[in-house]
Amino acid sequence: MGLAATNLVNSGLMLAAAAAAFVVPFETFLLAYAVLGPLHYLTQIAWLHERSYFAPQRRDAWPLVAVTVGVTALAFLQPGGSLLAALVLWAMAWALLAIATPDRGLRIAGGVVAAVAALLLHGLPPVTMFATTWLPTLVHVFVFTGLFVLYGTVKHRSATGWLSLGVFVACGIATLAVPVGNLGYVASDYAREAYAGSMGNMHANLLRSSGLAELAVPGGGEAGMYAPFTSLLQMLSNEVSVQLGRFVAFAYTYHYLNWFSKTSVIRWHHVPRPWLVLAVLGWIASVALYAFDYETGLRWLFLLSLLHVMLELPLDWQTLLAIPRELAARRASA
Numbered sequence: 652m653g654l655a656a657t658n659l660v661n662s663g664l665m666l667a668a669a670a671a672a673f674v675v676p677f678e679t680f681l682l683a684y685a686v687l688g689p690l691h692y693l694t695q696i697a698w699l700h701e702r703s704y705f706a707p708q709r710r711d712a713w714p715l716v717a718v719t720v721g722v723t724a725l726a727f728l729q730p731g732g733s734l735l736a737a738l739v740l741w742a743m744a745w746a747l748l749a750i751a752t753p754d755r756g757l758r759i760a761g762g763v764v765a766a767v768a769a770l771l772l773h774g775l776p777p778v779t780m781f782a783t784t785w786l787p788t789l790v791h792v793f794v795f796t797g798l799f800v801l802y803g804t805v806k807h808r809s810a811t812g813w814l815s816l817g818v819f820v821a822c823g824i825a826t827l828a829v830p831v832g833n834l835g836y837v838a839s840d841y842a843r844e845a846y847a848g849s850m851g852n853m854h855a856n857l858l859r860s861s862g863l864a865e866l867a868v869p870g871g872g873e874a875g876m877y878a879p880f881t882s883l884l885q886m887l888s889n890e891v892s893v894q895l896g897r898f899v900a901f902a903y904t905y906h907y908l909n910w911f912s913k914t915s916v917i918r919w920h921h922v923p924r925p926w927l928v929l930a931v932l933g934w935i936a937s938v939a940l941y942a943f944d945y946e947t948g949l950r951w952l953f954l955l956s957l958l959h960v961m962l963e964l965p966l967d968w969q970t971l972l973a974i975p976r977e978l979a980a981r982r983a984s985a
Contacts, residue, residue: 654807654809654811654812655809655811657912657913658811658812658814658815659811659815660912661800661908661909661912661913662811662818664909664912665818665819665901665905666818667908668822668900668901668904668905668908669822669825669826669901669905671904672826672896672897672898672900672901672904673826673831674836675839676836676897676899676900677839677842677845677846677887677896677900678838678839678841678842679900679904680896680899680900680903680904681841681842681845681850683904683907684903684952685938685941685948687907687911688903688907688955688956689933689934689937689952689955690930690934691906691907691910691911691959692956692958692959693929693930693934693937693955694919694920694927694930695910695919695959695963696930696958696959696962697926697927697929697930698917698919698922699712699962700922700926701921701922701923701926704962704966705965705966705969706749706965707749707753711749711965712962712965714742714745715742715745715746715961715962715964716958716961716962718738718739718745718961719954719957719958719961720954721738722735722738722739723950723953723954723957725738726953727950733773733779734773735779735782735783736769736772736774736778736779736781736782736783737766737769737770737772737773737782738769739782739786739787740765740768740769740772740778741762741765741766741769742961743782743786744761744765744768745762745765746961746967746968747968748761748765749965750965750968780856780860784856784857784860785857785860786960787956787957787960788853788857788899789898789899791906791960791963792902792906793823793898793902793906795967795970796819796902796905796906797819797820797823798967798971798974799970800812800815800816800819800909801816802970802973802974802977805974805977805978805981806973806977819905822901822905823898823901823902826894826897826898826900826901827895827898828894830890830894833888833890833893836893837888838884838887838888843883843884843887845945846883846887847883848946848949849953850949851876851877851883854886854892854895854896854899855876855878855880855886857899858879858891858892859878859879861895863891863892863894863895864878864879866891867879867880867889867890867891868889880892937951937955
């Protein structure tokens with residue numbers, strides 16, 4: 652499938668993801684996260700591994716793996732601890748160092764400076780919220796997905812790429828901002844069970860840190876896990892909360908679908924067959940574990956999700972740096 656056809660297919664997938672998110676927001680997100688998520692994480696990690704994680708050497712990824720393990724352990728042993736933010740901030744700095752210089756001395760010095768800066772900054776509420784709530788979730792699945800679409804569009808000078816980018820932005824705005832009410836939606840028992848724990852905490856954190864909580868409950872509500880809401884049921888039925896749920900569902904669902912639709916563009920399936928076999932077996936085991944023991948499965952999916960976010964950081968930095976270069980080259984050749 653050519654690039655133009657891929658862009659058109661992706662535009663259709665965006666619309667389909669948005670439509671599902673409008674109708675059953677929380678269930679769409681949960682289904683995508685549990686079923687599509689682990690297959691995406693495992694196949695992308697295999698693809699990144701074959702490309703040395705877009706760093707000079709594969710071993711440059713080991714610090715990112717160590718951070719993932721540390722953050723996962725702290726997330727469940729000490730929920731909300733600000734040390735999580737320091738680790739994530741350091742990982743971001745290390746990923747930039749890894750692609751910026753192969754000089755060992757500069758990397759060590761930069762790593763030390765980054766550690767000091769992370770420890771000084773990690774206690775600031777906006778920094779903590781960005782590093783622990785936004786970066787591993789919506790920044791990764793929405794912002795960087797959009798940046799990858801933009802980079803591919805600018806690099807290939809694709810008219811259909813601009814179309815798909817426009818559809819992507821329009822779907823994001825529509826799911827987040829179009830005031831259509833709840834459309835008769837009532838959260839299922841499955842959604843209520845899933846959001847009773849860490850999923851609900853994540854959703855409430857996104858509401859609070861985005862400023863939407865004040866729109867949802869003017870003047871604020873009682874303190875607690877689901878604040879500003881007084882109960883889980885209120886959070887899953889409030890119109891503003893449901894609207895955010897639509898956006899999250901669209902962002903995650905299309906993030907996964909985008910990966911699987913681009914086999915002919917980035918050739919993520921061109922890895923040694925044992926890697927693909929392990930990825931498929933790991934995906935089956937992940938879905939089975941999630942279905943058999945929800946809490947254990949959720950922790951495993953959290954680890955996989957965070958691992959693929961951390962290992963992608965060098966590629967994210969390269970894309971951020973490449974977009975201005977491509978735009979400048981395009982203007983120079985115009």
